[in-house]
Amino acid sequence: MNIAKLLEMQRKLDAHIEKEHPRQYGEDRLEKKILALLVEIGELANEARFFKYWSHDQKPRIKQPIYCRKCDGDGCYKCDDKGIVGYKNPLLEEFVDGLHFFLSIGLELNISDEEMVTGIYYVGSSLTYSFNKLFRCIGNLSEAIEHGARADIVEWYNITFNLFIDLGETLGFTLDQIEQAYFDKNKINHHRQEVGY
Template sequence: MNLQKLFEMQRQLDEYIEREHPRQEGEDRLSKKILALMVELGELANEWRGFKFWSHDQVPRTRVLVNRTTDDIGFKNIGPEHIKNPLLEEYVDGLHFLLSIGLEIAEPQKIDIARWNAAEADNITEQFLHVMTHAINLGNTLRNNISYYPFEYEWLFLRYIQLGEMLGFTWEQIEEEYCKKNQINHERQDNGY
């Protein structure tokens, strides 16, 4: 995965959003981004389903057939069928916020998750908890003006990448889906989202 390419794409999207939705005086947009990341983590976990011990259906949502069969005036079979991967889509939604947070508090060109040689968790549930813990820790360090937030951000980033690997995503899949969703996000801004 070309992280610098993704950071640059995110920078362009963030600048567009800033123009369309200027920050309000006193607005803590960084805290909102951290909360948004945590919401996306929850949505990702929901698509993964592996924590739902009360359900017989714990199969991750990785394939959904989308078939647009009729248009507004009743014509049949107007759109091609395609498969989407809700699990990957939610992962990439979280990645957008993670990159956006990094653009505000870190120096993306200096991020080197390879230096962190941290073992992944024993299972995906534990990995989700690690990511959420680091997101909370990052929010707390920023809110309390503690200076080691770049360190906490890199840990969060590493754990998030590891989570994607544990969910079975390749770097290529993540980058491809990120590019698709980034384009959709630009189109949403164009259309007054």
């Protein structure tokens, strides 16, 4: 993954969001980004479904139809006879939503691509362990932001970011897939800002 390129794309998206949604007096946008990251990781776990011991359906959501808006499922030249124009991967989409917030948090903390250390692997014993550890590390990052020195913040950011990337690979995504999905979702996020999302 080209971290420098992703950070630059995220910087432009963040600027677009700031223009459309200026910070309010006293607003702690960094805290909101951390909460949003936690929510996205929760949504990722929900799509992964592995932890739902109470359900017979524990398969991840990796293929969801996209229905034609033109014909409402009746079939037309844009879709098949079931009204399907294509498929999306909800699991990968949730992962990439989390990546957007990770990068945005890094920018908010003024962490440069040179300070980001990638490729550190923290393979967990299970997906449950990996998700729980990621939540704990985000808490540690938040504490470092509130009380720590710059070196502690950068260290916890790197640990947490690498745990997240490792989790993506554990879920079956390649770095190329993650990067392409980020590019695709970034375009959607810009469009959402343009249409008053």
